[in-house]
Amino acid sequence: METLEEAELCFPQLNASCEKRPRSQSEALLIYSLLPCFSLLTVVLNLLVIISISHFRQLHTPTNLLLLSLAVSDFLVGLLVVPFQILLIEPCWLLGDLACVLCSFLPFISVPATAGNMVLISIDRYVAVCDPLRYPTKFTQKTVKGLILLCWVYSVLYNLLFLFDNLRQTGKFNSCYGECVITINGTVDLVMRFIIPISAIIILYVRVFVVAVSQARSMRSHVAAVKLQRSLTVTVQRSELKAARTLGVVVAVFLMCYCPYFGVSLFGSHFVTGSSVNILMFNMVVFNSCLNPVIYVFVYPWFRKCIKLTFTLQILKSRSCHAKVL
Template sequence: METLEEAELCFPQLNTSCRKRPRSQTEALLIYTLMPCFSLITVVLNLLVIISISHFRQLHTPTNLLLLSLAVSDLLVGLLVVPSHILLIEPCWLLGDLACVLCSFLPVISVPATAGNMVLISVDRYVAVCDPLRYPTKLTQKTVKGLILLCWAFSVLYNLLFLCDNLRQLGRFNSCYGECVITVNGTVDLVIRFIIPISAIIILYVRVFVVAVSQARSMRSHVAAVKLQRSLTVTVQRSELKAARTLGVVVVVFLMCYCPYYGISLSGYNLMTSSSTNIVMFILVIFNSCLNPVIYTFVYPWFRKCIKLIFTLQILKSRSCYTKVLK
């Protein structure tokens, strides 16, 4: 008959085995119910964004390409990050040291990519609002595609460099058998993945806000002699400012969901992977990836129209990609 001590071990036959940590009912509810639900919703909603922008030619604009890239990174959060994180926070790791490193590496490619996409969206709005006349030539589709490719390439390279030590000597950071531990340079990670992107986003959007206020005052002070020209200019400017406000909401939501985790890191508190605090912080990250398509639904009429066309299977018709979804 097993003793109580043996029953608490991940591998009762091994003296070097890790001990199982019992979970509270609240933790179990968060991990096995709430996180999978958020994961499924995140995948479905972001898949709708990807299909909409990819299928309808009218939506192939530089700004929407950035939204497409963001949707891909959010999709990967729901598809890869959540399942792997559930495995990593289990009391016992049963899949071996190589699977531990791969399970830690493959999903988190999307996390730096999300921050990178947010920076690119801020740059897009900055150029569109602050330099509207040269925006079509500065940020062409080809340029934006190149920037997106660089963003994803950097994300992959960044994670490879951080995990090279873990790959060279598998399992050397484990204190017992049945544990999955990897190490990263916390200071460098904090600077590259949080401080630099967040600083860039805030600086760019503060500049966008200042210019937007200035433009709004300028619009009201135009003389009646150039009424027609003003009307055309105002239409363009209002369109760009509306897009800036919408994407500003996306950026603010991103900051609200990601700042708590990195705020804890800045405070010097060591966050254990399996701790309740880490689980709550991670749910905030999933919530951010799930919330972006919801924002598009409320703000963008074209997204609501695309969803209707997708669910009614209208996109299966020939030449449906040329359907006008923008007014």
């Protein structure tokens, strides 16, 4: 009986040790089978997006640079965040208090980085649809690269401040040995990483939708009388509207996957690793990172062509970067 009781403790030699949380068979299957599979699929699919946009010169547009930044964020989720998170959701944390905080750093970076990229994508579509004449001068590649850099710098600095209290006194919020608890200011986090970016995304896309409907009606009423120059403008507008619809799907999937995470912030600021809520929220985040490239496969012919060129090793040929993929 004594051996059984000791086996249920994370550190049997310590009286203040945490008890090992029992894990059901379904949870074990989810963590040790599905999560690694999702991780591998997320890495492979987003790597294809990164290779495609980086390699082919035709794809070096401001909008695609934003998709590239989003793909890098999703790629890091599969490559780094998932392995660390599997460690964090173990029944017992055995690596120490400092490692607990540091291993929590990468997962928390992915959330504001992804949200920031979504805001930039929404701004890009807003300007492209609502102010198409000035879009080429407002959203140059140099401008977009600067915005992407600011997005990532903000994500890193915010998370350093976000975890500062945990770093200053590691293990302060643990109730026993073998526990990894990260405490955050739930209200501030909810406002800065959810309410502000999500509000911006929704407002911008509502405006894009209103303008898109107006332009669609205008196109139908004047399509018979357009001249060559007007016809070119209509074609450009249709292209921008199609891109807005496609990226609108990406934004909608992001909202569905990330809203549950922030919904939990409304009910408390303590996230205990290994809890059922923690596991469920994390799987939603990983699912979002895996879904974005899948969306591109269905809606972007250029992505399907790039995948074909990549798997047939055509990209290894000289001057393959100048291939026509659009």
